[in-house]
Amino acid sequence: MTFDDRARDASGNFDKAKAFRLASEAAVIIWDIPAALPVAAKYTLSLPHQPVPLVSMMVPLANGRHRVLWALRPRTEPEQVEISAECSNLQSFVLRPVRDLPALDVEALFADLSPEGCLKVLNNLLTAWRSALRLSRDALFIGAVEDALYALTSGPRPANFLCPIAEGRYLVETAISAEFGEIGAIYALGANGILPLSSHFLVGAQPARAHRPCHFVIESPRPTQPLLFVFLGKKGIALRELSTGKTRYPNLQTLWAEHRGAAPLREFVVRWLSGQPEGGAATAVDLQLRLPLPSRQIVKSGTHPAAEIDLALVLSGGLIAGGWYHDPTSTFAGIDYLKENGTALPLDGNWYTFPAWARGAEEGSRTDVTGFVAWLPLDQPPGVLLQPRFQMRLASGAAKPLVPKPQPFEPAAQRNRILRAVPPQHAIDQAFRTILAPAIEDVEQRLGKTITVDCTKDYGLHEKAPLVSIVVPLYRVLDFLRFQLSGMATDPWIVSNAEIVYVLDSPEIQDQTEHLLGGLHLLHGLPMKLVVMNRNGGYARACNAGARFARGAVLVMLNSDVVPRAAGWLQKLARPLLDEMKLGAIGPKLVFEDGSLQHAGLYFARDKRGVWMNHHFHKGMPGDYPPAQVPRPVPGVTGACLVARRDIYELVGGYTEDYVIGDYEDSDLCLKIRRAGFDIAYEPSASLYHFERRSIRRSQDYMRGVASQYNAWLHTERWNGVIAELMAARLSAGEVGASLNKAAARSAA
Template sequence: RDPDELLEEVLLHRAGGEPVAMLPRLQRFPVRLPTGEEGETRAATGFAAFACDYAAGAPVLQPRCEIKLRSGTTLTLRPPVQPADAATIRARALAAIPPQYLTAAMLEETLAPILAACQEELRESRPEPSVQRFGPVMARPKASVVIPLYRVYDFLRVQVAAFAGDPWFVEHAELIYVLDSPEHEAEVAHLLGGLHLAYGLPMQLVAMRRNGGFSAACNAGALQARGEALALVNSDVIPIGNGWLPTLIGKLDRQRRVGAVGPKLLYDDGSLQHAGLYFKRDSKGTWLNHHFFKGMPGSYGPANVERPVPGVTGACIVMPRALFDELGGFDESYVIGDYEDSDLCLKVRRAGFGIVYAPSVALYHLERQSISRSVDYTRGAASQHNAWLQTRRWDAQIEALMLAFATSVAEPALPEPAPSAPELVPRFTFRRATAA
């Protein structure tokens, strides 16, 4: 609060060298502060800033900040000891700016550099996961089903029962669960062991030694996979009937250059959750992910036509395991979970493959049952960062891709993310789809 404009500079001191002037770096946003009286607040200005050149070597756990006033008075502030671990720093960064006030400048100049550094450190320091096996290992599985788990296990019994009742799944698929909340390892291992005894279905539990997020968990599970086809499935996705997996695998076709396929996903009331994924800019120009026909009845005609789509959701995506490995799997730069599935779809297209939506396979998806339990996940901050990151990487390519779908011109094969326009290579003839 500086109604009389007394503030001259804010200096951040460091162990050596000149202090860092912070005032020009501040990103400001409105806040309400308590007055000390019950329930009453007053208007103030919140601020955040990033000093990329501040610390080198060992982290500074108790930085010293000097406030200089125009009168010549100086005030020295020392905060409590600050965290050194990347996960806590990331959580604090995500909570630093209210999501409704996040701008592109705040993301690019203040939040994104911190999150990128945290994600990189978490990747580099992540311990190897442990692996437990329940039942015999399948000699030559045709498919590997990788399912990340995080704190919500309500649907495991139903999901495993559905898999175990599917003859093709039992004979040809290996089941790999990846636990991303290691504090629950004993509980989940006991549950999976009991389900194996009840149904006789072999499975593996890959337990992360530290929470890494959706991308890291899926990638860790894929490293254990041995099937030719890889199915990445959420823990809250429940098959409606048998034979769903071979039907989806059958849509993959190297000659037709189909590199990934996704099914129709339904809410528990039978309405559509997913019938393919598309991109649309918001009012700020950021590309957001949307699902075709979301909320319409599952029987809605246009949602029951098999067709090429810009992408499919990571809640259930099937692709050749070799292609997933070649593309480097999910990009772990995306925070917590969001937009890494569309990023993977864009990499599939950049490799010259198309993506198909297959409504002949329908599954229930009880959406976002796990991610809401993440203490680091703030729908606004993390999701806005991920949308910004996707747009920064793929802006021109998404623009060309959506133009192709809107005008039924040739499907673009996306090059490496770059300012140059993508080369257009004819692969499919598009039928325009209306998004609801």
């Protein structure tokens, strides 16, 4: 034990139960179990009016026997009390009101207890008894706790203010014995009460000397009187006194600069700030960007292992790390993540390796290395930590530090880094399932919480709700709006029955878009609404936002690069939806600018890795190809022009928003509509031009990474069995045989 075992003169004899005043309205009854009775028996305290709460504990004596303590709030009149075990009355006595009881003699209580028993009593006083009996601010109880502390220790050691860390909160520094072990809790003890501190504290690594540095935060105004801190651990207690002197550093920025190399302390500050609701995370990010840790890699050589971490994102559910290593002498043993307290967590329990290259010593040269990416779940993430620390472990047991450059903290930037963690040719199921998918899901959830509608603007909307709402998401490319809107403005049915909802998913071009739509409205007079998102959130989120503002009974999800070929197309698509209640969605024929087929319905075919890919019936064939002129049910239709009843769209929850940027949401929606019991149809008499993927090509995040492969993998994970059954039925009916053969040939190529 680490507390003082000095001799005590007092001696307590509790063979007969005795009652003492514990607090102004609470008493404690103490009784030693006779040696002849079993310790395992259940000993009960009974009163005529059973008090609530009634708390108890059993503690060991130094002689091997045990002592039982009960704490309660007695009545204001004497009561008969019985101590019994298994219905046998062992003792009876009269419990007097608290005002008539003697004060608790802590020295007498502790005199015969074992060190473990003393520690258990103090722990219960500070935790269960304080809380259950609401004694945190009771002066008599505080005095009893202080007596217990000074009976068990040789007095407090000093603690000092380091600096203010936030409004009314201070970072405190002290030292803890190297033998103390793990800290379970810290309590502040002052004239105004006993309060538990938060679990935010940091104990330094094991030193050669007798004490380790310890830091924690006081989340209260700076005290005007000395304050005691009680550290509870499995191996003992420690007592510290905080003076009211000046802080060592005037502010957090000065502390950060002075302790630039003290990574554990910096990580503790980041973790604490990340949990603060008002600007704490932003402060943590700013500090790390202003004064980052020096990045460290192990330079590649021909005779020694080398490594570098270039991806290290701390997310809410864990850590994704990536980089490379080189092992010319077979002495590399692994890479570990280093926690704030120095604990090493191996990455190689869940990592994926692949052939990669690193820059060589000479300019422009490359050398072969082993790339890796790993996902490490964390029960307690360290907050917005931009430079997690790692080490390369060698077979000899030695370790060398690795520190990445500051990592992105904004969700979209983090997602883009994750998508480039594995080269597309090496993005297989193993990489997605246990590593990339948990990380992308984590980031997408956080990204979704940041996306809202910033503002809206109306252009001549009618008071009466239209029959049809055409929702058009816009991302950077406005090249086709004039042609698209002109095609709709010359369609009498659209003029009479539709409104257009444009959703701007790239708010940086808001002024340009408003100016363009304002001019087009003056020219054509079509009723329009512009919905401006606060940031880019992807195709699905933009469409769902537009649907929330749409007023029509029929929704048209229309890409900005889809242009009508002739009037009447929308009437041909909307009418079947309104007439056939089993029809959930319908799509038109889409052609390229040269008139060849782009879309005549969607179907699914597996690639060589077994992943279901979306394919378009008869893509590339002449626009008048006879099989594409037949209206028919299809597995799905493209989101480039998808028409659905509003009630069905809302029933299935609209587009699923966890696909990255924009891909596979349309087939996912069609499969959800099918699952709800509705059909999907293709209508070739409605025909439009589709200048395919003009917007998504502007997204470097999508084009440079494995977003499309991830979306296909996620889509397969979600719908594998349903698609297999659907395509088997279509194949047996002879509907997709030729198209499947073409898709298989493309996949093999």
